[in-house]
């Protein structure tokens with residue numbers, strides 16, 4: 001595996017300064033949550049750092065890379081190509097950053113929409129992306145607290161926020177956020 005210093009150097013060439021700061025915030029928040037929930041700190045650290053490594057690509061390039069990597073492009077994703085930055089990012093993590101750990105790759109892959117069944121690492125990356133300190137949306141402090149005491153409830157509440165946001169914005173909405181939300185509601189989240 002590459003050293004984190006080398007990963008950082010490569011990542012800097014791939015994303016903007018703001019996105020890099022966000023990635024460092026996600027890395028640090030993921031480490032903090034990993035300590036609370038007693039999961040592998042190194043995996044949380046690397047997945048957090050690299051989760052947005054494909055965020056610098058244009059919609060057109062995301063679609064091209066998705067096709068090249070054999071990623072399934074569904075009817076909503078073709079309309080909202082930024083949804084591909086997780087799946088394409090997982091491929092970049094593997095090919096450019098030499099990450100072979102499937103748990104890290106899956107956490108990067110599903111970090112935007114979540115999934116009905118998620119590992120603790122996947123939940124932590126999903127949430128760290130949402131609550132890291134550079135995110136300034138109102139009302140996040142409550143979610144920051146919940147993430148530190150109940151991961152499943154925090155995932156469900158994060159999905160609720162995403163759904164509300166996109167409804168209010170009159171956006172096309174990917175149904176996976178709703179599927180994730182319903183699954184976590186049933187888990188008691």
Ligand SMILES: Nc1ncnc2c1ncn2[C@@H]1O[C@H](COP(=O)(O)OP(=O)(O)O)[C@@H](O)[C@H]1O
Nearest residue numbers: 080082083111112162166171172173174175177
């Ligand atoms: N359920 C969804 N339906 C449609 N678009 C979504 C959904 N969830 C996220 N998006 C969009 O996908 C892109 C990536 O989401 P996200 O990783 O949360 O972005 P960011 O880190 O820039 O906030 C954004 O353009 C966001 O608006």
